[in-house]
Amino acid sequence: MLWIVSLPLAALLLGEPRRLAFPIYHPLVLLFGQNLMKVPPDLIAIARRLEADPDIPSGT
Amino acid sequence: MILCGEEVTSFLTPWSPRFRYVVTRTFYLPCGGLNPELREGSERFFLNMAAHNGRFAEAAYRARLVLGHQRPIPAAVLAGSVKFRLPPIADLHRLADVPELLDRYHVEYIITSPPLWLEDPDRDSLAATLLAQRDELFRELGFEEVHAGHEHSLWRRSASAATGTRPSRTLPYKLPARGDARRRFSPSSSP
Numbered sequence: 331m332l333w334i335v336s337l338p339l340a341a342l343l344l345g346e347p348r349r350l351a352f353p354i355y356h357p358l359v360l361l362f363g364q365n366l367m368k369v370p371p372d373l374i375a376i377a378r379r380l381e382a383d384p385d386i387p388s389g390t
Numbered sequence: 391m392i393l394c395g396e397e398v399t400s401f402l403t404p405w406s407p408r409f410r411y412v413v414t415r416t417f418y419l420p421c422g423g424l425n426p427e428l429r430e431g432s433e434r435f436f437l438n439m440a441a442h443n444g445r446f447a448e449a450a451y452r453a454r455l456v457l458g459h460q461r462p463i464p465a466a467v468l469a470g471s472v473k474f475r476l477p478p479i480a481d482l483h484r485l486a487d488v489p490e491l492l493d494r495y496h497v498e499y500i501i502t503s504p505p506l507w508l509e510d511p512d513r514d515s516l517a518a519t520l521l522a523q524r525d526e527l528f529r530e531l532g533f534e535e536v537h538a539g540h541e542h543s544l545w546r547r548s549a550s551a552a553t554g555t556r557p558s559r560t561l562p563y564k565l566p567a568r569g570d571a572r573r574r575f576s577p578s579s580s581p
């Protein structure tokens with residue numbers, strides 16, 4: 331319980347919640363972290379557009 | 391090749407193995423241009439600065455060499471009122487080099503990001519200026535905006551700019567032949 335509360339509390343107190351990134355296995359991230367890992371919609375549209383371009387070289 | 395920042399490559403790399411980037415991680419570029427023998431790294435880094443900062447690329451490049459990759463860039467540095475002194479070995483690039491570098495690295499697409507690297511108090515005042523001149527520079531370089539998103543935008547090299555004396559689509563470096571590598575590491579080849 332202490333572990334669940336202490337990490338986000340420390341991040342908020344230090345004012346650097348983004349730099350003190352939560353460990354990905356933290357229960358709060360697992361519960362509410364879907365938005366943290368969401369790809370920006372702009373980039374999804376851009377990626378689809380790039381993928382549709384036949385000029386993008388294929389293969390490695 | 392796609393010219394974009396580190397945060398964009400982080401999202402696009404798992405999307406498709408067909409995408410190729412000028413820069414994937416800025417810290418992959420050793421010495422940030424301070425070693426003249428690693429010129430390709432500094433060129434790619436400078437192109438990244440041009441994609442983010444437009445005409446402020448030279449000032450931003452200097453600032454990044456001094457401040458590192460994480461810290462925000464003060465507005466006074468971009469405006470030119472504060473200049474960082476760099477050691478004479480620093481490999482400096484000029485804004486005039488950008489068209490040639492875009493050709494050499496076969497840049498077909500540029501993806502722009504919001505200017506989060508500006509210092510917080512200056513962000514609102516400088517961001518509009520920075521974005522406007524950046525877009526203007528891309529148009530001058532022969533790119534057209536094909537997708538204007540809320541935060542990120544996609545620019546493509548226009549067809550008219552893509553023709554002409556551009557080199558063919560080949561890798562900018564030559565890989566060693568397989569036989570050479572085998573011979574080099576074979577114990578029988580040692581004198």
